[in-house]
Amino acid sequence: MTNELVQRARTFARTVVLPRAGWLDGLPPPPTPVSTALHEAGLSNWWLPVDVGGAGGDLRTSVDVVSELAYADAGFAFGSFLPVLGTTMLQHFGDPALAAAYLGRLGRLGGTCGVVISEEEAGSELGRMSSTFRTRGDELVLDGDKYISTNSEAADFLLVAARDADDPATFTVILVPRDTPGLKVAERWDMIGMRGSASYRVQLRDCVVPAGHALRGHGLRVLETGLNASRILIAATAIGIARRIRDLALEYATTKQVKAQSLAENAVFAAKLGQLEIVVDVMRNQCLAAAEQFDQLTASGDPAALYRAGALRSALAAKAYCGQAGWDVATTGSQLFGGLGYTHDHPIGKLVRDMRYVSLVEGGDDVMRDLVYTRYVVPPARRR
Numbered sequence: 001m002t003n004e005l006v007q008r009a010r011t012f013a014r015t016v017v018l019p020r021a022g023w024l025d026g027l028p029p030p031p032t033p034v035s036t037a038l039h040e041a042g043l044s045n046w047w048l049p050v051d052v053g054g055a056g057g058d059l060r061t062s063v064d065v066v067s068e069l070a071y072a073d074a075g076f077a078f079g080s081f082l083p084v085l086g087t088t089m090l091q092h093f094g095d096p097a098l099a100a101a102y103l104g105r106l107g108r109l110g111g112t113c114g115v116v117i118s119e120e121e122a123g124s125e126l127g128r129m130s131s132t133f134r135t136r137g138d139e140l141v142l143d144g145d146k147y148i149s150t151n152s153e154a155a156d157f158l159l160v161a162a163r164d165a166d167d168p169a170t171f172t173v174i175l176v177p178r179d180t181p182g183l184k185v186a187e188r189w190d191m192i193g194m195r196g197s198a199s200y201r202v203q204l205r206d207c208v209v210p211a212g213h214a215l216r217g218h219g220l221r222v223l224e225t226g227l228n229a230s231r232i233l234i235a236a237t238a239i240g241i242a243r244r245i246r247d248l249a250l251e252y253a254t255t256k257q258v259k260a261q262s263l264a265e266n267a268v269f270a271a272k273l274g275q276l277e278i279v280v281d282v283m284r285n286q287c288l289a290a291a292e293q294f295d296q297l298t299a300s301g302d303p304a305a306l307y308r309a310g311a312l313r314s315a316l317a318a319k320a321y322c323g324q325a326g327w328d329v330a331t332t333g334s335q336l337f338g339g340l341g342y343t344h345d346h347p348i349g350k351l352v353r354d355m356r357y358v359s360l361v362e363g364g365d366d367v368m369r370d371l372v373y374t375r376y377v378v379p380p381a382r383r384r
Contacts, residue, residue: 005055006068009046009065009068012068013069016034016041017034017072017076020073024195025196025350026195027198034076035076036110039110043065044106045083046062046065048107052106052107052108053108054107059229063287064284066233067239067243068240070238071240072244074196075193075196076197077196078234078357079150079196082230083112083113084229084233085115085229085230086157089215090102090113090215092306092307093217093225094175095212112154114155114202115150116146116160116176117129117149119144119145119146119147124367126161126223131143131144131204133162133164135166138211140208140211142174144204145201147201149201152178153200156178157175157176160176162219163219172219173214173215174209175213176207181207182204182206183207184202186201193357194357221310227363231315231362232315234362235287235322236287236322238323239284239326241354242279242280242326243280244351245276245330245348248347248351249273249337252337269336272332276329279329290318294312317368319358322358326358326359330351334348334352
């Protein structure tokens with residue numbers, strides 16, 4: 001099943017997504033026909049369990065699936081896999097009946113979900129978020145302004161992180177159906193890259209949901225469990241983009257002349273592409289190692305193990321390394337094309353824009369370094 005799923009993703013990416021990459025870069029409104037085609041191909045939400053209509057792909061397989069989709073369009077790949085963040089939290093920490101109902105909808109209908117975390121003032125310091133919920137009988141009432149949330153407009157539901165208005169030290173993740181009164185998708189961001197996905201500002205004003213929509217556990221810790229999965233797959237997009245850069249460079253090298261010979265025969269060019277291939281291998285190996293660790297935790301069937309693990313060192317390293325190494329690859333690739341590499345007229349310009357996101361979303365490189373330091377470098381007694 002693993003190889004078959006990756007092969008299906010490769011075929012879909014090359015035949016359906018790649019021919020539409022330029023169109024996807026134009027901020028098409030979601031859900032796009034390409035997203036619909038992904039569901040018709042049996043690939044939407046491919047990581048969901050088979051019993052809720054998914055393909056049952058594990059995270060290790062997902063690394064290669066995302067690499068194939070990102071080879072064609074990284075923005076489309078991002079929008080397609082990012083629900084793994086929300087579904088991971090819901091599957092392991094939501095009420096079983098609630099999880100079965102909402103995950104089943106995604107599995108059967110190919111829908112999507114959004115995760116609403118970031119706030120303008122708090123930035124990466126999630127403990128400073130100001131969005132709140134208050135308990136009113138058997139209901140929860142949410143209020144707040146969220147900064148950037150992907151897939152929110154087309155989502156079946158959102159998972160919102162908020163703090164208890166009566167106990168500010170308590171954070172909770174709460175499932176809010178998209179059609180809940182008071183939930184407003186206020187504005188779509190005009191992103192520089194990854195334009196095949198769609199991100200928004202979200203407002204919540206007296207949004208009322210049943211108390212049973214709250215996920216178990218401290219909200220920031222629950223978020224960390226889901227972020228492990230999405231950060232690994234964000235890193236995997238760098239693999240697909242880098243592979244595409246390599247192939248474009250090789251194609252260009254067969255016709256470009258340098259000192260009376262093709263660029264493909266130039267020793268400097270060969271060394272650069274050899275180094276690129278080494279970097280791609282290391283990126284993929286780190287992503288696979290992190291994914292395998294995550295899969296082992298989820299396969300145990302014990303959500304507490306996933307909860308205790310928190311932010312995995314391997315996932316943090318994968319995202320930070322792939323963001324940095326991928327940017328080096330994109331820089332090298334654009335330089336190989338000279339001035340053409342800095343235009344909108346050649347795909348390399350889009351790939352450079354798309355690659356940059358790996359080091360920005362779900363924690364920038366400095367955030368990853370700080371997490372590794374505070375969780376895994378300082379003496380155990382001082383860790384947090």
